[in-house]
Amino acid sequence: MNHIISIRDLSRTEIDQLIDEASRIDSSVSFDQSLKGKILALLFFEPSTRTRMSFEAAMARLGGTSIGLDSVEASSMAKGETLADTIRVVSGYADTIVLRHPKEGAARLASEFASVPVINAGDGAGQHPSQTLLDLYTIRQSMPLEGISVGLLGDLRYGRTAHSLAYALSLYGATLHTISPKGLELPTSIADELREKGTEIVEHRDVSEIIGTLDVLYVTRIQRERFPDSASYFKVASSYRVTPDLLTGVRERLIVLHPLPRLDEIDPGVDQLPYARYFEQSRNGIPVRMAMLRKVMG
Amino acid sequence: MKRDAREGLLISPIRNGTVIDHITGGEALNVLKIIGITGATTESISVATNVKSGKMGRKDIVKIENRELLKEEVNRIALIAPNASINIIRNFEVFEKKGVEIPSILTGVVRCPNPGCISNTNEPIDSKFEVLTKGLHCLYCDWIITKDITSHLI
Numbered sequence: 001m002n003h004i005i006s007i008r009d010l011s012r013t014e015i016d017q018l019i020d021e022a023s024r025i026d027s028s029v030s031f032d033q034s035l036k037g038k039i040l041a042l043l044f045f046e047p048s049t050r051t052r053m054s055f056e057a058a059m060a061r062l063g064g065t066s067i068g069l070d071s072v073e074a075s076s077m078a079k080g081e082t083l084a085d086t087i088r089v090v091s092g093y094a095d096t097i098v099l100r101h102p103k104e105g106a107a108r109l110a111s112e113f114a115s116v117p118v119i120n121a122g123d124g125a126g127q128h129p130s131q132t133l134l135d136l137y138t139i140r141q142s143m144p145l146e147g148i149s150v151g152l153l154g155d156l157r158y159g160r161t162a163h164s165l166a167y168a169l170s171l172y173g174a175t176l177h178t179i180s181p182k183g184l185e186l187p188t189s190i191a192d193e194l195r196e197k198g199t200e201i202v203e204h205r206d207v208s209e210i211i212g213t214l215d216v217l218y219v220t221r222i223q224r225e226r227f228p229d230s231a232s233y234f235k236v237a238s239s240y241r242v243t244p245d246l247l248t249g250v251r252e253r254l255i256v257l258h259p260l261p262r263l264d265e266i267d268p269g270v271d272q273l274p275y276a277r278y279f280e281q282s283r284n285g286i287p288v289r290m291a292m293l294r295k296v297m298g
Numbered sequence: 299m300k301r302d303a304r305e306g307l308l309i310s311p312i313r314n315g316t317v318i319d320h321i322t323g324g325e326a327l328n329v330l331k332i333i334g335i336t337g338a339t340t341e342s343i344s345v346a347t348n349v350k351s352g353k354m355g356r357k358d359i360v361k362i363e364n365r366e367l368l369k370e371e372v373n374r375i376a377l378i379a380p381n382a383s384i385n386i387i388r389n390f391e392v393f394e395k396k397g398v399e400i401p402s403i404l405t406g407v408v409r410c411p412n413p414g415c416i417s418n419t420n421e422p423i424d425s426k427f428e429v430l431t432k433g434l435h436c437l438y439c440d441w442i443i444t445k446d447i448t449s450h451l452i
Contacts, residue, residue: 006440082421105416105438109423124414126439189442 002296003111003118006127007164012171019137021291022284031290033063038297041094042068043086044121045077045101050260050282051121051130055098058289064297067094084113091115096297099123117296125160131259132164134288138281139216142255145172153179153207154220154240154265156186161259162220163190170199177214179207181222181236207240211250217242217275219258219265243267247275257281309344315363317385318375323348323356325378328448330360332374332407333367341365354381369396374407376400377429378448400429408434408443408450415439425452 004010010018025031040059044052056066069075076086083101087110090097097114099107100121107120107127122128139145150169152162156178166176166186176199178186191201204210211217219242227233241264242256258266258278270276321329326345330336335343342363351357358379372384376398386394406424410417417425417438427434433444443450 008440083416084422101416102414103416103419104412104414104440105436108438109416109421112423123416124439 001111001114001117003107003114004129004292004296005107005111005118005120007129007132007168008127010129015133015136015168015171018133018288018291018295019140021294022133022137022287023140025290026284026287031061031063034294035059035297036063038062038064038096039094040064040066040293041090041097042066042121043090043097043099043101044069045072045075045099045106046122048100048121050285051100051128054285055119055121055130055289055293058286058293061286062290062293064095064293083109087113087118088115096293119292119296122160125158127164128160129164130285130289130292131161132168133292134281134284135161135165135218135257135259136168137288138257138277138284139255141280141284142277143215143253145169145174147173147175148215149175149177149213150216150218151177151179151207151210151214152186152218152220153242155184155222156180156220157184158223159220162186162218165218166190166194166199170194170197173199175200175202177202177204177210179204179210179240181240184222207242208246211246211254213251214254215251217254217256219256219262221258221261221263221265224263237264241265241267242270244269244273247273250275309346309359309361311390312342312344312361312363312387313390315341315361315365315387316367317387318360318362318367318379319357319383319385320351320354320381321358321360321375321379322381323354323358325448326358326360328378328451329358329375329382331451332378333371335362370401372396373399373401374404377404377407402429403427403437404429404434407452408447409452410436410439410441411443411450412436412439412441415441 059066091114096117098119098121099110102124104124104126106123111118120127156162222237224233254275255277256275260282326347344361346359348356366386375382382398384396385392404427408427410425415438426437433442435442
């Protein structure tokens with residue numbers, strides 16, 4: 001079965017193939033209807049706007065239809081049904097299941113019980129492979145992925161997108177510069193694993209020390225709920241803010257990415273600069289998810 | 299069984315069953331836990347802990363009457379007692395002697411310490427860990443247990 005659960009399950013070749021396919025789709029004038037007659041089940045047990053909508057849009061572009069839960073409260077889960085049973089039942093309704101769930105490993109469990117492919121759309125603090133693929137795709141639109149210098153800024157402890165991206169970039173020989181508030185550093189287990197694979201990881205406290213040498217600055221949200229009070233949040237958040245001033249004198253090819261939604265991490269003044277790619281990044285969710293849907297159902 | 303000059307045999311021989319020898323000192327009760335032997339089971343069990351051992355300094359020994367442990371049961375023991383040796387006894391004789399091998403996947407032996415892991419819910423699954431040199435890797439949530447594995451035994 002052709003599941004997509006974690007970026008770790010994909011080889012560099014498979015990642016390249018998905019990105020190539022997304023690129024082909026992106027440059028097509030019209031989309032084929034290769035998934036006409038197919039049904040996609042969207043099981044979202046946590047709120048999501050862009051991931052859910054972009055999977056629906058991707059399926060529609062390929063001629064297929066989507067069915068899904070509107071809320072957990074209205075589902076059998078609220079009556080105490082296990083996820084395993086829900087997955088077995090929905091496998092009979094659809095050709096692929098896209099799952100978002102608050103528990104880590106939920107998509108792996110789903111893949112064990114499903115009789116159709118499962119795509120992980122985020123499991124708690126765990127994996128979110130379609131986000132990583134669209135991050136890589138967005139970078140590759142601007143530069144080759146090999147050997148680049150990438151700054152990861154923000155909450156690197158709980159930010160799952162940063163973990164998955166760091167892992168994927170390690171396959172391409174990137175140098176990673178981590179910049180995070182005290183207590184929100186990249187977990188040692190992840191850093192050690194990447195270093196064992198030969199990835200160079202350099203820690204910094206201040207993004208201005210390193211910004212001039214970066215090819216990519218990947219910004220993640222600093223979550224307010226991680227701080228004891230608003231004052232300590234604002235103190236930290238303001239020192240990790242990307243502003244037009246910060247981007248003075250950077251490399252010409254620098255791109256600034258963010259998985260969105262952003263709060264205060266990126267000054268709106270950056271939106272007008274040529275470095276800002278986060279809205280394109282978000283839009284890239286469509287061709288990347290189309291490529292994923294084709295891979296599992298094609 | 300080695301004799302102690304004054305105390306005689308520490309634990310008596312068994313007619314049929316399994317003797318697990320060379321268990322790391324102090325781990326005998328964890329070994330019983332791993333192979334599912336609790337106060338509610340019917341087997342006759344003899345346990346000797348911190349017995350003097352030429353090779354190991356101190357070791358534990360467990361004897362289980364009328365039960366021959368299966369290979370997969372035996373291999374779970376390797377996690378906490380990598381030097382253990384297993385003797386299958388039939389009619390007071392050693393019928394088969396084997397060492398333990400650490401399995402590549404451990405199913406239903408260790409609980410994932412990550413409270414957010416799906417394996418800690420009411421789903422109909424057993425915990426599943428890949429055995430790595432640096433520890434145990436949860437195949438559901440990717441958590442890695444690097445130390446104090448016995449405190450996570452189910």
